[in-house]
Amino acid sequence: MTLKPPRKRNADTTKARILDAAQEVFARTSFSDAGIREIATLAEVSTTLLLQYFGTKAGLYEAALNAAMPLAAVLSQPRETFGPALATALLKPGLAIRPPLMMALAAGNAEAATIAARVMEERSIAPLAKWLGPPHARARALEIAALATGLVTYTKHLPLRANTRRDVKHMAEWFAKSVQRIVDATE
Amino acid sequence: MTLKPPRKRNADTTKARILDAAQEVFARTSFSDAGIREIATLAEVSTTLLLQYFGTKAGLYEAALNAAMPLAAVLSQPRETFGPALATALLKPGLAIRPPLMMALAAGNAEAATIAARVMEERSIAPLAKWLGPPHARARALEIAALATGLVTYTKHLPLRANTRRDVKHMAEWFAKSVQRIVDATE
DNA sequence: CTGATAAGTTATCGGTTGATCAGTTAAAAA
DNA sequence: TTTTTAACTGATCAACCGATAACTTATCAG
Numbered sequence: 001m002t003l004k005p006p007r008k009r010n011a012d013t014t015k016a017r018i019l020d021a022a023q024e025v026f027a028r029t030s031f032s033d034a035g036i037r038e039i040a041t042l043a044e045v046s047t048t049l050l051l052q053y054f055g056t057k058a059g060l061y062e063a064a065l066n067a068a069m070p071l072a073a074v075l076s077q078p079r080e081t082f083g084p085a086l087a088t089a090l091l092k093p094g095l096a097i098r099p100p101l102m103m104a105l106a107a108g109n110a111e112a113a114t115i116a117a118r119v120m121e122e123r124s125i126a127p128l129a130k131w132l133g134p135p136h137a138r139a140r141a142l143e144i145a146a147l148a149t150g151l152v153t154y155t156k157h158l159p160l161r162a163n164t165r166r167d168v169k170h171m172a173e174w175f176a177k178s179v180q181r182i183v184d185a186t187e
Numbered sequence: 188m189t190l191k192p193p194r195k196r197n198a199d200t201t202k203a204r205i206l207d208a209a210q211e212v213f214a215r216t217s218f219s220d221a222g223i224r225e226i227a228t229l230a231e232v233s234t235t236l237l238l239q240y241f242g243t244k245a246g247l248y249e250a251a252l253n254a255a256m257p258l259a260a261v262l263s264q265p266r267e268t269f270g271p272a273l274a275t276a277l278l279k280p281g282l283a284i285r286p287p288l289m290m291a292l293a294a295g296n297a298e299a300a301t302i303a304a305r306v307m308e309e310r311s312i313a314p315l316a317k318w319l320g321p322p323h324a325r326a327r328a329l330e331i332a333a334l335a336t337g338l339v340t341y342t343k344h345l346p347l348r349a350n351t352r353r354d355v356k357h358m359a360e361w362f363a364k365s366v367q368r369i370v371d372a373t374e
Numbered sequence: 375c376t377g378a379t380a381a382g383t384t385a386t387c388g389g390t391t392g393a394t395c396a397g398t399t400a401a402a403a404a
Numbered sequence: 405t406t407t408t409t410a411a412c413t414g415a416t417c418a419a420c421c422g423a424t425a426a427c428t429t430a431t432c433a434g
Contacts, residue, residue: 009381009430030295032219036422046383047422057422101294104336107344108217108292117346125347138349139357146341146358149291150333157294159304160312162325170326171333178365196400196411223392233413234392244392 007044015053018043022064027098028157030105031061031112062115068098069123075131083180086144087172090152099124100148101157120145132183140182151175194231202240205230209251214285215344217292218248218299249302255285256310262318270367273331274359277339286311287335288344307332319370327369334369338362 021042025034036057040047054060070089074097077085089097099120106116129141154160155168208229212221223244227234241247257276261284264272276284286307293303316328341347342355 006430011381014381028295030217030219030292032217032421033296035420037420048384048424049382051423052382103345104291104340105217105295107288107340108215108295109220113344113346117348120345121347121349125349136354136357138351139354139361142341142347142350142354143358143361146337147334148337149340150335150337153291153294153336154329154333157300158290158307159300160308160329161304162308162312163329164325167323167326167329170323171330174326174330174369182361193400198411201411219391222390224390235394235414236412238393239412 011053014043014045014049018045018050018053018060019064019067022060023068023098023102026061026064026105027068027096027101031057031109036060058111058115061112062119065099065102065116065119066123068102069119070097071124071127075127079183082183083176083178086148086179087151087176090148090175091155091168091172096152096156097148100145100152103145104149104153104157135185135187140185143182144179147175147178198240201230201232201236205232205237205240205247206251206254209247210255210285210289213248213251213292214255214283214288218244218296223247245298245302248299249306252286252289252303252306253310255289256306257284258311258314262314266370269370270363270365273335273366274338274363277335277362278342278355278359283339283343284335287332287339290332291336291340291344322372322374327372330369331366334362334365 018039021039025039025042029038036047036050039060040050043050050060051057054063074082074086074089090100103116103120106112125138125141125145128144129137132140151171155163155171205226208226212226212229216225223234223237226247227237230237237247238244241250261269261273261276277287290303290307293299312325312328312332315331316324319327338358342350342358
């Protein structure tokens with residue numbers, strides 16, 4: 001039995017594979033706990049190649065965070081259903097939106113936090129604020145981000161065994177309603 | 188000049204000093220990035236003594252998290268002003284309530300997350316749910332916790348330079364109102 | 375076919391981390 | 405004072421991490 005069908009050499013697809021692996025690991029592991037060896041293994045490359053492409057672990061983190069921003073898709077939703085749509089996207093099993101998790105996890109490491117704050121600002125807060133419009137556009141964008149981070153932290157990330165499906169459902173509805181309230185706010 | 192007035196030997200106050208230092212460091216640094224050397228230095232003890240008292244770094248983390256739970260003080264507030272009171276307590280400069288930060292930071296390390304989830308459950312979610320009462324007591328407690336974690340993450344923790352005082356003030360009011368709505372919910 | 379070049383790996387290094395062992399010093403008991 | 409016990413420390417270790425240098429191998433233009 002041939003164990004390993006070899007792989008075609010291609011820098012672009014390899015980089016994409018590394019970014020995929022990095023997103024997954026950085027979304028469930030803090031910056032320091034995430035090891036480049038683990039990411040490299042998941043992407044089926046050597047750590048050397050990973051570093052050759054992205055320079056340093058921090059460089060890989062920034063690239064992965066940038067690549068993980070799917071906000072455009074969510075912002076193309078109609079305003080009237082933004083809240084429920086975001087709730088569904090965040091809680092979808094498996095294919096979750098990862099930045100809220102990466103954001104919360106970044107806060108514990110100075111280097112990662114600096115990178116995360118910049119990327120979050122440019123790729124998420126600013127466009128969302130622009131989409132929301134006045135009044136208090138930026139504050140309202142931050143509030144939605146805060147809601148998203150809190151929701152995923154307590155539903156998907158912390159191993160709170162006592163959480164029931166009923167709890168999660170109630171939280172999802174509350175989240176959708178809260179976000180929608182922020183979107184619709186006029187005063 | 189005598190640089191160091193020596194210190195009276197006392198295990199209890201020394202343990203308290205270590206716990207204080209641990210709370211501070213664990214509230215701004217992820218579990219893995221927080222070093223026992225840093226905590227020991229801040230507490231002015233050796234790492235050896237720290238480990239002798241708390242066994243392992245994880246043991247110290249659990250003790251610090253337990254000691255950092257000030258929920259009782261907040262729960263003695265009248266129900267009608269719970270939201271604003273919690274907002275004030277969370278955003279007070281310097282003396283912040285630390286568990287929401289520690290909670291978010293714990294999520295990135297499997298060992299810390301397990302400890303944090305258990306402590307959070309017993310010391311925060313469960314009592315808060317009991318205080319809230321039906322309907323959906325537990326889900327509503329989780330929602331308040333999620334709000335608190337999100338708020339402190341985006342106001343105090345992530346280095347988002349663009350945050351203005353106006354933004355923070357708007358978020359604080361929004362937070363107070365949102366929490367109060369959960370407290371008052373009857374349906 | 376044949377270099378040339380890009381894609382990829384193996385081996386290893388210095389630095390840091392949590393933890394341990396053996397020892398020292400201060401305070402209380404006798 | 406002397407003895408005993410508890411508080412506390414310095415030196416050190418094995419394990420692991422990110423990063424680097426030197427090397428091999430596949431792909432493709434000519």
